[in-house]
Amino acid sequence: MATVPTTRAFARGSVKRCPRCGQGHLFPRWFTMLDRCPRCGLAFERSDGFWLGAMAINLGVTEATFGIFVILTMWATWPDVPWAALTVAALVVNVTVPILFYPFSKTIFLAFDLAMHQTDAGPSPELERNEERREPQERRPHVT
Numbered sequence: 001m002a003t004v005p006t007t008r009a010f011a012r013g014s015v016k017r018c019p020r021c022g023q024g025h026l027f028p029r030w031f032t033m034l035d036r037c038p039r040c041g042l043a044f045e046r047s048d049g050f051w052l053g054a055m056a057i058n059l060g061v062t063e064a065t066f067g068i069f070v071i072l073t074m075w076a077t078w079p080d081v082p083w084a085a086l087t088v089a090a091l092v093v094n095v096t097v098p099i100l101f102y103p104f105s106k107t108i109f110l111a112f113d114l115a116m117h118q119t120d121a122g123p124s125p126e127l128e129r130n131e132e133r134r135e136p137q138e139r140r141p142h143v144t
Contacts, residue, residue, distance in 0.1 A: 006115040013111030016103050018042055020114055027103050044110060053112065058105035062097045069093050 009019035017024050021040040027033050036043055045051065070090055074081050 019111035054109035
């Protein structure tokens with residue numbers, strides 16, 4: 001498969017589409033993502049801890065939204081800032097934004113990962129699930 005321009009991958013990821021081919025409907029439910037893209041076969045979760053990047057993106061967007069909200073509210077109401085109402089509204093922002101942004105953070109992180117791992121020679125091995133690389137965990141006898 002040919003390489004995807006980074007801007008196109010991020011544009012696709014920002015609308016919950018596969019960053020490689022643009023296929024939509026990757027989430028059967030809001031918090032449930034398919035294992036692979038139905039069109040191009042891109043593996044979405046390639047190793048343990050893979051989604052930490054998506055969590056970081058989600059946290060960044062949430063805190064940026066929170067910061068902008070607080071600054072604009074303070075600016076609009078200065079010098080009589082309604083601190084109690086602002087605190088409650090800020091809590092609502094910090095609870096709802098990560099929930100609403102959750103699937104977008106995953107596809108945006110996939111776009112970032114695709115941009116980092118694709119090559120001109122075709123798909124990189126990093127873009128496939130790393131099941132065969134995992135070494136089986138041996139069981140050790142429990143010694144008391």
